Amino acid sequence: MIPKILEKEIMARHTTLRVGGPADFFAEPNTAEELSELVKYAASENMPLTILGGGTNLLVADEGIEGLVIKLGEGFTKISVSGTTLTAGCGASMAEVADAAARNNLGGLQGAGTVPGTLGGAIVMNAGTHEGNIGAAVRSLRAVKTDGTVVDLTHEECGFTYRNSRFQREKDFILAEAVLELEPADGKAVYESLEAVRRHRRETQPVGFSAGCFFKNREHMSAGRMIDESGCKGMRVGGAYVSDIHANFIMNDGTAAARDLYELAEKVRETVKKEKNVDLEYEVRLIGRWTKK
Ligand SMILES: Cc1cc2nc3c(=O)[nH]c(=O)nc-3n(C[C@H](O)[C@H](O)[C@H](O)COP(=O)(O)OP(=O)(O)OC[C@H]3O[C@@H](n4cnc5c(N)ncnc54)[C@H](O)[C@@H]3O)c2cc1C
Missing domain, CATH: 3.30.43.10 (Uridine Diphospho-n-acetylenolpyruvylglucosamine Reductase, domain 2)
Structure with a gap:
């Protein structure tokens, strides 16, 4: 139906x-x-x-x-665990998936488990932190293709690289369920490690309307640092501004239009290109009816 x-x-x-x-x-x-x-x-x-x-x-x-x-x-938020294997619907939140792993004395999600959003979104983005990315834990995936067929994919078929996967290029997969291969661990220690990172985020990341880091880090070069060193902190367009706390966070003060955020992001890219000769690549996904001005 x-x-x-x-x-x-x-x-x-x-x-x-x-x-x-x-x-x-x-x-x-x-x-x-x-x-x-x-x-x-x-x-x-x-x-x-x-x-x-x-x-x-x-x-x-x-x-x-x-x-x-x-x-x-x-219906896509169910999580079940058998041995070291965790199976979850791709609509489940990453926090719930990681907490379920910890409750079952399983580790391996201390990186991706602190990232906001769903399991499906995390897999598409290969989300994570320096503690690890979700891709490393994915054993297999079930997806519905845009023609309605159901397909199963192995880890190798997902094409994970830094903050990227095959699913960013090929838009005809809707990720429905994932099987994660985790490792036996002390659940209490895993949970404490997740909570420590969540606390650290609350203490060090700007509070407000954001999408996390706007641009991808380069190898050995933090995008936030390059933006900061290029003098972009505090830049504004309409209700969009570059956070003073973390320069890779482009924020909405509550009055911004999407166009303000985009124009500010482009201004940041131009400034970093001029100051550092680096082309920043968007980590945030631009979707919808974007028209060139
Ligand atoms: C405060 C804050 C901090 C953040 N910190 C981090 C961080 O430390 N590390 C990090 O990697 N990211 C971070 N992010 C970014 C974001 O949380 C991740 O990219 C997250 O994995 C996106 O998940 P989502 O469910 O919100 O996906 P969405 O943002 O809704 O979608 C992301 C992409 O995935 C696609 N998609 C989503 N679900 C599916 C599905 N089921 N099937 C097919 N395609 C799908 C969408 O079409 C889109 O292209 C942060 C964001 C915020 C707001």
Whole structure:
């Protein structure tokens, strides 16, 4: 059965930057069958598809998103553990996945387990910290393709590299469920390590509407440091500003349009190019109806 489809759902409600105009259509399937029916329906209507995770790494255009936006519903948040294997729906939050691992005396998610957002979004982004990225733990994945077929992929077939995966290039996979291979560990110590990083984030990262780091780090070169050294801290466009606390955080003061955030990001890129001769690459994903000005 096709789940309920909403019209003109405002994407700012679904993104941590709190910007983004309406999606033409929006649905939250709860089973692989619903998901499969939904994508077949979208294909039959020639609707472009966009997949939303927790919206923690997205800059959605003010003009919204064409076609159908799919966000995995509650049915995709189940987590189960057997031995050292954890199986979870890709709509589960990374925090819940990592905490479930710790409760079952399993380690291996101390890096990605502190990153906001869902398991699906983390896999697409190969999210993580210096403690490790999610890709290293992924043994296999079940995805629904945009033609409605269900496929299983091995770790090798996911093409993980730094903050990247095959799924950023090939948009026809909707990640539904992942099998993670973890390692036996002292659960209490794992949980304490997760909490220590979460505390550190609260103490050192700016509070407000953000998408985390806007730009990717370069090998041995922190993007935040390059932005800071180029004198960008405090730069503003409309309601968008470069954080004084962490220069790679481009924030919304609550009044910014997506266009303000984009124009400020481009200004930062131009400044770093001029000062450091480095081309910063976006880590945040720009989606929706972006028109050139
Ligand atoms: C305060 C803050 C701190 C952050 N710190 C870090 C950090 O330390 N390390 C780090 O790596 N990131 C960090 N991030 C960025 C972000 O949290 C990660 O990139 C996260 O993994 C994105 O997950 P998400 O579910 O929100 O995905 P979204 O932002 O919703 O989507 C990201 C991409 O994945 C795609 N996608 C999402 N779900 C699926 C799915 N099921 N199937 C197919 N495609 C899908 C989307 O289409 C999009 O292209 C931070 C963000 C914030 C706000």
